[in-house]
Each structure stands twice: as C-alpha cells, then as structure tokens.
Amino acid sequence: MKFGFGIDVGGTTVKLGLFTQAGELLEKWEIPTNTEHEGEAILPDIARAVADCMSRRGLSREDCLGLGIGVPGPVSDSGIVNKCANLGWGVFDLHKTLGDLTGLPVKGGNDANVAALGECWKGGGQGHSSMVLATLGTGIGGGIVIDGKILFGAHGAAGEIGHVTMDKHETEPCGCGKFGCAEEYGSASGLTRLARRAMAKSALPSPLRALEKPTAKDVFDLAAQGDALALEVREEYFDVLGQFLAGVCCVVDPEIVVLGGGVSKAGPVLAQGVQRHFVPYMFHTGRGIRFALATLGNDAGIYGSFKLALDQFGG
Amino acid sequence: MKFGFGIDVGGTTVKLGLFTQAGELLEKWEIPTNTEHEGEAILPDIARAVADCMSRRGLSREDCLGLGIGVPGPVSDSGIVNKCANLGWGVFDLHKTLGDLTGLPVKGGNDANVAALGECWKGGGQGHSSMVLATLGTGIGGGIVIDGKILFGAHGAAGEIGHVTMDKHETEPCGCGKFGCAEEYGSASGLTRLARRAMAKSALPSPLRALEKPTAKDVFDLAAQGDALALEVREEYFDVLGQFLAGVCCVVDPEIVVLGGGVSKAGPVLAQGVQRHFVPYMFHTGRGIRFALATLGNDAGIYGSFKLALDQFGG
Numbered sequence: 001m002k003f004g005f006g007i008d009v010g011g012t013t014v015k016l017g018l019f020t021q022a023g024e025l026l027e028k029w030e031i032p033t034n035t036e037h038e039g040e041a042i043l044p045d046i047a048r049a050v051a052d053c054m055s056r057r058g059l060s061r062e063d064c065l066g067l068g069i070g071v072p073g074p075v076s077d078s079g080i081v082n083k084c085a086n087l088g089w090g091v092f093d094l095h096k097t098l099g100d101l102t103g104l105p106v107k108g109g110n111d112a113n114v115a116a117l118g119e120c121w122k123g124g125g126q127g128h129s130s131m132v133l134a135t136l137g138t139g140i141g142g143g144i145v146i147d148g149k150i151l152f153g154a155h156g157a158a159g160e161i162g163h164v165t166m167d168k169h170e171t172e173p174c175g176c177g178k179f180g181c182a183e184e185y186g187s188a189s190g191l192t193r194l195a196r197r198a199m200a201k202s203a204l205p206s207p208l209r210a211l212e213k214p215t216a217k218d219v220f221d222l223a224a225q226g227d228a229l230a231l232e233v234r235e236e237y238f239d240v241l242g243q244f245l246a247g248v249c250c251v252v253d254p255e256i257v258v259l260g261g262g263v264s265k266a267g268p269v270l271a272q273g274v275q276r277h278f279v280p281y282m283f284h285t286g287r288g289i290r291f292a293l294a295t296l297g298n299d300a301g302i303y304g305s306f307k308l309a310l311d312q313f314g315g
Numbered sequence: 316m317k318f319g320f321g322i323d324v325g326g327t328t329v330k331l332g333l334f335t336q337a338g339e340l341l342e343k344w345e346i347p348t349n350t351e352h353e354g355e356a357i358l359p360d361i362a363r364a365v366a367d368c369m370s371r372r373g374l375s376r377e378d379c380l381g382l383g384i385g386v387p388g389p390v391s392d393s394g395i396v397n398k399c400a401n402l403g404w405g406v407f408d409l410h411k412t413l414g415d416l417t418g419l420p421v422k423g424g425n426d427a428n429v430a431a432l433g434e435c436w437k438g439g440g441q442g443h444s445s446m447v448l449a450t451l452g453t454g455i456g457g458g459i460v461i462d463g464k465i466l467f468g469a470h471g472a473a474g475e476i477g478h479v480t481m482d483k484h485e486t487e488p489c490g491c492g493k494f495g496c497a498e499e500y501g502s503a504s505g506l507t508r509l510a511r512r513a514m515a516k517s518a519l520p521s522p523l524r525a526l527e528k529p530t531a532k533d534v535f536d537l538a539a540q541g542d543a544l545a546l547e548v549r550e551e552y553f554d555v556l557g558q559f560l561a562g563v564c565c566v567v568d569p570e571i572v573v574l575g576g577g578v579s580k581a582g583p584v585l586a587q588g589v590q591r592h593f594v595p596y597m598f599h600t601g602r603g604i605r606f607a608l609a610t611l612g613n614d615a616g617i618y619g620s621f622k623l624a625l626d627q628f629g630g
Contacts, residue, residue, distance in 0.1 A: 153569070159568075164562040176599065
C-alpha cells in the first residue's frame with residue numbers, strides 16, 4: 001500500500017491531506033501561507049510539513065507515490081506556474097522546485113481545476129467522467145474535467161469561465177479589467193449587483209431596501225420567504241447562470257455541471273433554478289445535462305490534487 | 316506500409332480519400348449521397364466504393380489499418396450516431412454497421428469535429444496540439460482539438476459553438492429554434508443580417524443599399540473599396556466574432572483559433588480583424604492565442620477522418 005499527499009495552496013492557509021493509494025483521506029491539516037518576500041517560504045514550508053508527516057508516520061519516500069498541489073494561478077500541464085498574484089509568485093517550474101525540496105514526484109494544477117477534479121472523483125460529480133465545475137464565490141472560478149482528467153489548456157487557463165464576456169455594454173469593470181464578465185453577474189458579488197440594480201429600477205417595496213449591502217444569502221433568504229423583489233432578483237440570477245453555463249456546455253458538452261462556492265450554500269433551489277433557465281439556452285443535444293451541488297467544500301482541493309498525483313504516479 | 320480511408324459524408328456527396336499510413340493522400344473521389352428511404356443506402360454505397368478501390372489497387376483487408384468517417388450529426392466516442400437530419404438517419408452504431416459492411420475497423424466522428432482534426436493535422440493549425448476551428452458558413456460549425464485529439468463531448472456535441480447564446484433579447488429565431496445564437500450574427504448569413512440591420516439604422520449612403528440581399532462577399536468587397544457603411548458592418552462582424560471566440564477560448568484555452576468556411580475566403584483581413592477584436596474580450600492569459608485561416612477547404616473532412624482512424628488503429 002502506497003500513500004500520497006494532496007495540497008491546496010490558498011492566500012492565507014495551505015491545506016494538506018495524506019491519502020492512501022485507494023483514495024482514503026487519513027489525515028488533513030493546515031499551515032499558514034507566508035506570502036512575505038514574494039512567497040519564497042511557501043514551498044519550503046510545505047516540504048517541511050510533508051517531511052514531518054512522513055517522519056511521524058514512519059513513511060519512506062518509497063512508501064509515497066507522490067504529491068499533488070493546487071495553486072491559485074495558471075499552471076501548465078508540464079508544471080510551469082505563470083504568476084500567482086495572491087502568493088507573490090512569478091513564473092517558475094513548480095514540479096522541479098517542489099520535487100527537489102521534497103524528493104517526491106510532484107504534479108501541480110490550478111486550484112479551481114484541481115477542485116473540479118476532486119468534485120468529479122469524490123464529490124458532486126462522482127460517477128461521471130466529464131464535468132464542468134462553476135465555483136460561485138466572490139468571483140466565478142471554474143474547472144473542466146474530460147474523460148476523468150483536468151483540461152489544462154495551452155496556457156494553463158482552461159476553465160477560466162468567469163471571464164466570458166456576457167454584456168459588452170457593461171460600464172462597471174470586472175476585477176480582471178474587462179467589462180461585462182460572467183462573474184460580474186453570476187458570482188456572490190454579482191448577485192449583490194443584480195439586487196442593487198433591481199432596487200434602482202423597480203418600485204417594489206422589499207426588506208432588501210433596508211439592508212445597506214444585501215448579500216447573496218439575504219436575497220435567497222428573502223426569496224424563500226416570498227418577497228417579490230428578492231424573487232425577481234433570484235430569477236434573474238438563475239437566468240444569467242443558465243445562459244452562461246449553456247454557453248460553456250455548448251463548447252465542451254459535459255455529463256454534469258456542479259455548482260460550488262459560497263452561493264451553493266443556497267442548496268438545491270440553486271441547482272434546480274439554474275437548470276430550469278439553462279434548458280432553453282442549451283442546444284438540444286445537451287438539454288439532459290444534469291446539475292448538482294458540490295459536496296466536498298474546502299476539501300475539494302486536497303482530494304483533487306491527490307487525484308492528480310495518483311493519476312500521474314499511481315501506476 | 317499500410318493504407319487507410321478518410322470519408323466525409325455530406326448531404327449531397329460523400330467524399331472519400333485513400334491515404335498511406337504516413338499521411339499522404341493518394342487518391343480522392345466522390346459519390347452521390349442517396350438520402351432516400353432514411354438514407355439506408357449511404358453506408359452500403361460507401362462500403363462498395365471502398366471495396367472497389369481496394370480491389371482496383373490490389374489491397375487486402377490486412378493492408379488497411381481502418382477507415383475514419385465524419386457524418387453531419389452528433390457521434391459519441393463509441394460510435395453511436397444520434398440522428399443526422401440531413402441524411403435521414405436515426406440512432407445507431409456507426410462503428411458496428413459500417414465495420415460489418417466493409418470488414419475494416421471504423422472510427423466515426425461529427426463532420427465539423429473531424430474537419431477540425433484535419434485542419435490541426437495538415438491545415439491551418441498544423442504544428443499545434445490544441446485548436447478551436449470555427450467554420451463560418453451558412454451557420455457556424457465548430458470543432459475542438461485538445462492534445463491532438465477531437466473533444467467529442469458526452470453527447471457527441473462538443474464544439475457546437477454556433478449555438479452559444481449571444482443576445483437573449485433577439486427576436487428572430489436561429490435555425491435550431493433558440494434565439495440569439497452566435498451563428499445568427501457570426502455566420503455568412505449572420506453577416507447579411509448585420510448588414511440589413513445597419514442599413515435600417517444608419518443614414519449612410521452605400522452601394523450595399525442597391526443590392527437586394529447583400530452577401531458576406533459583398534460586404535467584404537465594398538469594405539475593401541472603402542465604403543463607410545460596409546466598413547461599419549465588417550467591424551461589427553469582427554466584434555461579434557471576437558467576443559464569441561474569446562468566450563470559447565476562456566473555456567478551452569487553445570493554442571490557436573482557425574477560421575474556415577465560406578466567409579474565410581475573405582482572407583487574412585478576416586483573421587486579423589477578428590483577432591484585433593478578440594484581444595480586449597479575452598482573459599489576459601489567452602491574449603496571445605493565434606488566429607489563422609483554414610487551408611484544406613473541402614478536403615479537411617477526409618484528412619481528419621483518416622487521422623481519426625490512424626490514431627485509433629495505426630498502432
């Protein structure tokens with residue numbers, strides 16, 4: 001029986017998981033992400049945490065099939081990181097650098113893509129071999145799995161679905177500098193924007209108006225209570241996501257779409273609402289594409305990154 | 316040296332090519348497509364044409380690695396055709412049916428996807444391993460190549476990029492029954508629609524107004540002569556395609572986009588114009604994605620379908 005590590009690097013913490021080759025998560029823990037000095041300590045800190053765990057468990061290098069790692073930026077299939085602004089990282093060879101530090105085979109990927117692989121393997125997409133993950137948080141992250149494998153893309157940026165332009169006439173810029181990106185409407189903060197605009201346009205009274213900055217949760221809660229304006233905003237939000245995800249599915253034609261991120265806490269009403277609006281926007285061959293919620297939460301990254309290593313080095 | 320066939324089934328003719336395993340096209344010819352009685356004669360006619368060629372050249376089954384075939388409808392990776400309206404075909408196993416008729420291993424694909432593989436192998440995308448092909452004809456066909464292989468999709472419909480919804484407020488229906496599909500603006504007939512709308516909206520005089528139904532060629536020809544209205548329409552057309560293809564590229568992140576179909580006869584001005592509009596719509600990681608014109612014309616399908624067979628059966 002061999003073992004392996006799944007590692008998910010975030011802007012404030014690094015999550016680590018020790019897995020058996022059979023896919024069982026034996027242990028998970030976190031260390032802080034030290035972004036000082038262009039993040040130069042991050043990989044050495046990870047290598048130390050891995051070495052500590054191996055020593056504590058009496059594992060040799062030969063006992064370990066390898067290490068998978070997800071990072072918040074584009075990573076090519078061959079392991080070249082092309083800048084991670086959150087970490088201070090520039091361009092470098094992640095496989096070689098972390099491989100030299102740990103003495104283990106390393107396979108890296110973009111964090112959103114790696115989370116998609118995790119959800120497809122053990123989460124909301126389990127049992128499917130092709131999947132689109134849309135992570136609806138502050139922005140929209142995404143990852144695409146085809147034949148059970150991450151679609152990396154030529155520049156490590158496949159699945160950057162949040163930056164598909166939906167409204168070229170938009171006047172408020174997206175965080176990426178473009179205008180009218182899907183994440184300006186379909187993320188949690190996008191839902192806030194839709195609520196703000198609906199309040200300005202409509203005369204409907206609503207408890208939403210008493211809130212200084214209504215959150216995604218406020219809109220879903222009030223809609224569940226039957227508030228007309230919140231229902232209108234929620235419906236528009238479903239419509240935005242339905243149109244957006246139909247576009248993505250026309251391109252890659254997956255078996256299932258999995259919705260994750262903070263907004264997915266709204267529950268089945270989200271998946272059902274988005275699917276209802278998706279169908280009329282979708283080309284006929286894909287109208288049966290299923291919708292599900294992500295189930296692994298913050299563990300999707302360690303599951304997915306371990307799976308990356310397992311597929312690459314598991315024999 | 317082994318040989319193989321590449322076959323491209325269209326609504327009026329079937330194109331056939333005999334290739335060497337090294338990828339040299341030795342001979343190409345056409346037979347009519349007999350769509351009577353739900354297209355029941357099409358595959359037997361193809362089998363006869365293949366057998367005639369083998370007999371004429373003294374080739375045994377052992378001399379042939381197999382046969383690739385592109386058909387105008389969705390085909391799954393395992394060879395299940397899911398209706399080809401143009402041919403009258405329903406749902407059936409193409410690999411088994413044509414395999415039984417010819418005695419050769421068969422690998423099938425959707426015609427647009429197969430053309431993409433051909434263009435990636437020997438055409439406008441040569442030297443690249445990932446590519447998006449957009450075929451700008453009466454509609455917009457598409458095909459996606461990843462790591463040198465066709466992206467089939469779970470329902471055989473990956474690359475149906477023409478049916479991404481661009482304007483949900485559109486009132487004229489697309490041929491598919493939806494409203495506001497990319498092909499309503501980005502195809503040859505879409506360009507005609509843009510011209511019609513521009514003439515209605517603008518007061519600019521233009522020779523375009525004297526034409527009963529200006530074609531894509533009329534718009535490009537008049538724009539090349541400096542006609543202001545035609546230039547405006549052409550610019551809007553480039554913008555539609557730039558936005559549309561940036562969306563596709565945010566999803567799959569290819570190395571290159573290849574433009575084919577009737578509109579691509581406009582030449583380099585098309586690829587350059589679309590790329591110019593693509594860049595501001597594209598996420599920063601993909602702004603260097605190249606644009607090129609398709610070069611194989613009507614032979615893309617036979618090249619691509621032979622390549623399908625070569626990859627599957629060529630050892």
